[in-house]
Amino acid sequence: MNTDAAAQAGYRRFLERRSFIEMNARERVRAVLDPGTYREMLGPFDRIKSPWLPLQGIVAQADDGVVLARGTLQAKPALIAAIESAYQGGSMGEVSGAKIAGALELALEDCEQGRLIFPVLLFETGGVRLQEANLGLAAIAEIHAAIIALRRYVPVVGVIAGMVGCFGGMSLAAALCTHLIVTPQARLGMNGPEVIEQEAGIEELDAADRGLIWSLIGGERRYAEGFADDLLEDDADAIAAAIRKAVSADPASAAKPRSMQVERYIEMLRKLGPTP
Amino acid sequence: MEKIQYDYPATRSVAQRVHVGVVGSGDLEVLLEPSADARTHVVVNTSVDGFEATWKNVLDRFFARFDGAVSIEINDFGATPGTVMLRLAQAAEGLRA
Numbered sequence: 062m063n064t065d066a067a068a069q070a071g072y073r074r075f076l077e078r079r080s081f082i083e084m085n086a087r088e089r090v091r092a093v094l095d096p097g098t099y100r101e102m103l104g105p106f107d108r109i110k111s112p113w114l115p116l117q118g119i120v121a122q123a124d125d126g127v128v129l130a131r132g133t134l135q136a137k138p139a140l141i142a143a144i145e146s147a148y149q150g151g152s153m154g155e156v157s158g159a160k161i162a163g164a165l166e167l168a169l170e171d172c173e174q175g176r177l178i179f180p181v182l183l184f185e186t187g188g189v190r191l192q193e194a195n196l197g198l199a200a201i202a203e204i205h206a207a208i209i210a211l212r213r214y215v216p217v218v219g220v221i222a223g224m225v226g227c228f229g230g231m232s233l234a235a236a237l238c239t240h241l242i243v244t245p246q247a248r249l250g251m252n253g254p255e256v257i258e259q260e261a262g263i264e265e266l267d268a269a270d271r272g273l274i275w276s277l278i279g280g281e282r283r284y285a286e287g288f289a290d291d292l293l294e295d296d297a298d299a300i301a302a303a304i305r306k307a308v309s310a311d312p313a314s315a316a317k318p319r320s321m322q323v324e325r326y327i328e329m330l331r332k333l334g335p336t337p
Numbered sequence: 338m339e340k341i342q343y344d345y346p347a348t349r350s351v352a353q354r355v356h357v358g359v360v361g362s363g364d365l366e367v368l369l370e371p372s373a374d375a376r377t378h379v380v381v382n383t384s385v386d387g388f389e390a391t392w393k394n395v396l397d398r399f400f401a402r403f404d405g406a407v408s409i410e411i412n413d414f415g416a417t418p419g420t421v422m423l424r425l426a427q428a429a430e431g432l433r434a
Contacts, residue, residue: 085359105356105368118338120384120412122360123368147361 079297081222082246086128086145089183089222092297093141093304098132103160111154113193122148125156129164134179135305140168143183146225152190153231158200165207172214179308180211181218182238187253188229201230208237212318216240218307220300221247221280221289228253236288237320240307242300243289247280254278286329288319339386343396345377347406355431358424365413365421367428372408383413391418399425405432 084092091099103109105123114121126148130141142161144151153161161182168178189197208217219238221227226248227235235241235249243249252260254268267273276282284292291303319326354370372378377400381392395418409428416424 105366106354106370115338115382118384120338120360120382120414122366122412123356123410145359147359147364149360 078294080295081297081300082224082244082295084297085147086126086143086183086185089297090128090130090132090141090143093134093181093183093301094130094132094139095134095136100131102129102131102164104128109156109160111156111190111193113155113196114149117192119149119192125154125160126151127157127160129160134181134308137179137308138177139179139181139308140164141181141183144186144231146185149190151184151186151225153186153188153197153201154190154193155196155200157190158197158204162200162203162207165204165211169207169211169214172211177215179215179218180208181220181304181308182208182234184219184221184227184231184235185223185225186227186229186231187225188231198230201234204234205230205237208234209320212237212239216307216310216312216315218242218304220304221249222295222300223247223280226250226253226278237318239315239318240291240310241289242291242293242303242307243280243284244293244295244300245275245280246295247283247289248275248278249280249283249288250278287325339381339383339389341381341383341389341392343379343381343393345379345396345400347372347375347377348404349406350375351405351407351432353432355428357427357431360412360414363415363417363420365411365416365424367424368410368412369407369428369432372406375406377405377407377409379409379411381411381413383411383415385413385415392421394418395421398422403429405429 108123110121110123110125126145128143168180171178211217216239218240219235220242222244223246232249232251254274257266258268283289293299351371356368358366360366
């Protein structure tokens with residue numbers, strides 16, 4: 062194949078690809094579930110929204126930015142929770158956090174009674190919603206606890222596609238997942254670059270330097286460091302296939318969860334030689 | 338933040354619910370559902386104060402052509418009139434889908 066033909070083929074593949082990043086949260090859930098099985102819970106018409114934002118002069122979204130749906134993945138019962146990044150940076154408030162935590166806790170009850178529900182989390186979040194402070198943090202802690210309890214029964218699969226990424230307390234939720242999927246556009250970290258620049262100064266980190274930011278916390282970097290299990294192109298079909306594969310994985314052959322591999326990460330820190 | 342309400346006459350009953358859009362920068366969310374009476378009710382929650390006349394113009398123009406008896410909730414995050422019209426048209430299109 063000459064270079065022109067190779068370029069043409071690459072171009073065609075690019076055009077044929079369905080971008081996952083460009084989808085909103087609801088479209089992402091539909092793209093992941095088996096066709097025709099999508100059933101939303103606490104949808105926008107239930108109007109379970111933030112009671113705190115309007116008190117602070119901010120318009121609330123009818124679903125508080127979280128889409129919860131039941132459906133199937135290759136005929137296995139699944140629960141998908143997706144965060145809408147365009148609404149308040151995908152931040153976790155009291156309601157949006159409780160929606161995810163409550164759904165995971167119900168899935169856990171089913172798992173405990175022998176009815177396996179496979180949870181998938183589509184992250185796209187700056188972390189806690191500052192306007193709801195401790196209430197959001199409490200919900201995030203409940204999400205952490207639910208993931209740890211659930212992963213004894215089923216793989217808990219997380220996806221960070223971009224372009225917001227996954228930060229703050231929700232980066233811990235991503236780290237707790239049994240299987241984490243990222244794209245090169247994803248970012249994963251505790252403090253976002255803007256926060257670091259604001260707190261430590263632009264000499265410490267220039268949040269506008271995209272090359273630098275992605276080289277530090279981008280999907281490729283995080284995959285290379287072992288913080289993610291799959292690095293995939295921004296392709297909805299490829300991401301849906303990877304989720305199915307992760308869900309079908311034999312629990313007996315599963316590696317120890319990352320959060321229990323303490324020695325591995327202490328060794329990694331030792332190599333980096335951080336100074337206190 | 339402002340809450341604005343309007344009523345319009347309607348001639349056609351509607352059976353579905355439609356949800357489009359997002360409360361994101363320069364965008365809006367539209368929740369459209371059948372209304373209980375034969376009129377159309379619109380509630381606008383907007384983050385930008387002082388544009389009541391503009392909202393009325395945009396909605397008057399839309400409901401000059403749309404005659405469904407619906408309750409519409411708009412949650413707006415600073416959308417331009419053009420974006421509002423597009424989202425309303427998208428919601429109306431969802432009724433036909």
